[in-house]
Amino acid sequence: MKIAIGSLLLVLLVGSHAVAADGADRPNIIFILGDDMGYGSVAANNPKCTIPTPHLDRLVAEGMNFTDAHSDTSVCTPTRYGLMTGRYSWRSGLKSGVTWAFFPSLIEPEVVTVAEVLRDAGYETGMVGKWHLGIDFTNKEGQTIAEELRLDQHLFVNCGDFSAVNLKYDWKKLDFTQPIKGGPVDHGFNYYFGDDIPNMPPYVFYRNNRIVEQPTVPKPKEMFGIAGPMVPGWTLEAVMPALAKDARRYIAQQAEGDRPFFLYFSLNSPHTPIAPSNEFLGKSGLNPYADWIMQTDAAVGAVLQSLDELGIADNTLVIFSTDNGSTGKELNELKKKGCDLLHQFRGQKRSIYEGGHRVPYIVRWPGRTPKGSSCDATICLNDFMATAAAIAGVGLAENAGPDSNNILPLYLGQARAEEPAVIHHDFDGSYAIREGDWKLVFALNRKTKTFTRELYNLKADVKETTNVLDKHPEIVARLAQQFETQVRQGRSTPGPRQANLEDPDWMLPF
Known part of the structure; x- marks a missing residue:
C-alpha cells in the first residue's frame, strides 16, 4: 500500500515556485465531501452550534482547520465539477443551477479529472457516494438520452431549461441493464459505489458502471423525492449506512494492497431528504436535521476508525469539506432552540454571499500537517487537483486544472509565495x-x-x-x-489560454 521514496527529494511545484518535501512516502488520500453543510455546522467552528460533531472536532484538533475555504459555487453539481476537474464550473455548459434526473454527463470527455491524475500516478482510485454530475443512460434502441434528444452537452446553458425535458422523460424507454456511461469509472475511478442523487430517480445503487438492482417500480408518492423508477423496497434511510459500510470496506481492501489509494467519499447528507437511520433519529434532542448532521459526523468517524484499526492513519491524508452552505426551514427551528448555524455569514446555499460558499475545510496528515493549527488563507475546493498532483509527485498537463492552485505548502504549515484571487x-x-x-x-x-x-x-x-x-x-x-x-x-493559473464555452446566452458582467 505504501510506496517509499526513501532519500529521494520530492519536488512539489507551486506555480513557478518549488517547495521541497524530502523522505516522505506518498500518502493515501481520502477526501470526504458533505452535502449542504455550511461552515457553522461543525461545532468546533461555531460556538452557537449545539449539535455534537465529535469526529469532525477530532479532525480539527489533530489537523489544520481552514477558516476561509470556498466551494466552487453555492450549489452542489458545479462544486463537484470544480473539485473533480480543477476548472470553474461556469466554464462548462453549466451556467446556473444543477443537473437533474437523467441529465447527461456534464464532465466533457476531454477534461482531465483529479482521479485520472492520481490513477496515472500509480494510485488506486475509488469513489463511494453521491456523483451528481450526470450519467448517460441508454434507451432500448441503444441510444443515450442525449443522442435520442439530439442534445449537445456543451450547450446546457441553463439546467432549468433542460429539466423541463428530462423530468418528463419516459423512463420506461430506458434499458437499465446496460452499462452506464459518463459516470465515475469513465472519469478516472477504478471503483464506484453510490446512489448518484438521493432525491432524484432512478432510486438505485450503482457499482462500477452497472446498476446493482433493477428499478422496476415507481417511487411512492409519499416518499420524498422526484417521481421516477425505484428498486422495490428502497428506503432513503438505508442509503447513508450503505455508503459508510462500503467506504470502510474499500479502505480495508486497499490496506491489503501495495499501492497508495485515493478515496472520494461523497456523502448524501445533510442534504434533503432528511433521513437519519433509527440509530440516530432523536439522538440530538433538537430535530431530525440535527440528527442527520450527527449521522454525517459519524460517517467521518467510521473512516477515522477504519484507519486506526488498520494501522494506516499515519500515512493517510484526510480532508473534510462540503459542497456549499446550509439551507432549509429546519435551520429556523434550530435557531429557536439556541442552535444558530447561519449567524456567522450572510446568505445560505444558492447565495453569492459568504454563507452560500464558505465551507469547512479540515486537513489531517499526521507528521506533516501541524496538529491543532488553523489557516486563514483564501482557498477553493478547485485547488485540490493541483495539490493532489503535487502530493503524488507529478505535474499537470498545461490544459489540466486551469483554475487549481497547489496549496500543499499551506497543508505543511508554510506560507504561499502568492495569494491568488478566487472567483x-x-x-x-x-x-x-x-x-x-x-x-x-x-x-x-x-x-x-x-x-x-x-x-x-x-x-x-x-x-x-x-x-x-x-x-x-x-x-x-x-x-x-x-x-x-x-x-x-480560460484559466486563472499561469499557462496558455484555454477555451471557454462560447455561447450567446452566457450572461457576463462585461
Whole structure:
C-alpha cells in the first residue's frame, strides 16, 4: 500500500515556485465531501452550534482547520465539477443551477479529472457516494438520452431549461441493464459505489458502471423525492449506512494492497431528504436535521476508525469539506432552540454571499500537517487537483486544472509565495471575485439580465452589510479587470489560454 521514496527529494511545484518535501512516502488520500453543510455546522467552528460533531472536532484538533475555504459555487453539481476537474464550473455548459434526473454527463470527455491524475500516478482510485454530475443512460434502441434528444452537452446553458425535458422523460424507454456511461469509472475511478442523487430517480445503487438492482417500480408518492423508477423496497434511510459500510470496506481492501489509494467519499447528507437511520433519529434532542448532521459526523468517524484499526492513519491524508452552505426551514427551528448555524455569514446555499460558499475545510496528515493549527488563507475546493498532483509527485498537463492552485505548502504549515484571487458563483449566475480582504460582487437580476456591482471589505465586514463600492473605485476597477482577464483567458493559473464555452446566452458582467 505504501510506496517509499526513501532519500529521494520530492519536488512539489507551486506555480513557478518549488517547495521541497524530502523522505516522505506518498500518502493515501481520502477526501470526504458533505452535502449542504455550511461552515457553522461543525461545532468546533461555531460556538452557537449545539449539535455534537465529535469526529469532525477530532479532525480539527489533530489537523489544520481552514477558516476561509470556498466551494466552487453555492450549489452542489458545479462544486463537484470544480473539485473533480480543477476548472470553474461556469466554464462548462453549466451556467446556473444543477443537473437533474437523467441529465447527461456534464464532465466533457476531454477534461482531465483529479482521479485520472492520481490513477496515472500509480494510485488506486475509488469513489463511494453521491456523483451528481450526470450519467448517460441508454434507451432500448441503444441510444443515450442525449443522442435520442439530439442534445449537445456543451450547450446546457441553463439546467432549468433542460429539466423541463428530462423530468418528463419516459423512463420506461430506458434499458437499465446496460452499462452506464459518463459516470465515475469513465472519469478516472477504478471503483464506484453510490446512489448518484438521493432525491432524484432512478432510486438505485450503482457499482462500477452497472446498476446493482433493477428499478422496476415507481417511487411512492409519499416518499420524498422526484417521481421516477425505484428498486422495490428502497428506503432513503438505508442509503447513508450503505455508503459508510462500503467506504470502510474499500479502505480495508486497499490496506491489503501495495499501492497508495485515493478515496472520494461523497456523502448524501445533510442534504434533503432528511433521513437519519433509527440509530440516530432523536439522538440530538433538537430535530431530525440535527440528527442527520450527527449521522454525517459519524460517517467521518467510521473512516477515522477504519484507519486506526488498520494501522494506516499515519500515512493517510484526510480532508473534510462540503459542497456549499446550509439551507432549509429546519435551520429556523434550530435557531429557536439556541442552535444558530447561519449567524456567522450572510446568505445560505444558492447565495453569492459568504454563507452560500464558505465551507469547512479540515486537513489531517499526521507528521506533516501541524496538529491543532488553523489557516486563514483564501482557498477553493478547485485547488485540490493541483495539490493532489503535487502530493503524488507529478505535474499537470498545461490544459489540466486551469483554475487549481497547489496549496500543499499551506497543508505543511508554510506560507504561499502568492495569494491568488478566487472567483465565486451562485445558483442564478451571479459572480464575485475575492482577493485578500476585498470581494467584488456582480449580482445578477435574471429578470432584467443585468448585473449590479457591490464591494465588501471582509476583514472589516465579514457579514457583507455595507457596500463600499463608491468609496474605492480603484479597487473595483482592478478586480473587475482581473475577473474579465481570467474569464477570457480560460484559466486563472499561469499557462496558455484555454477555451471557454462560447455561447450567446452566457450572461457576463462585461
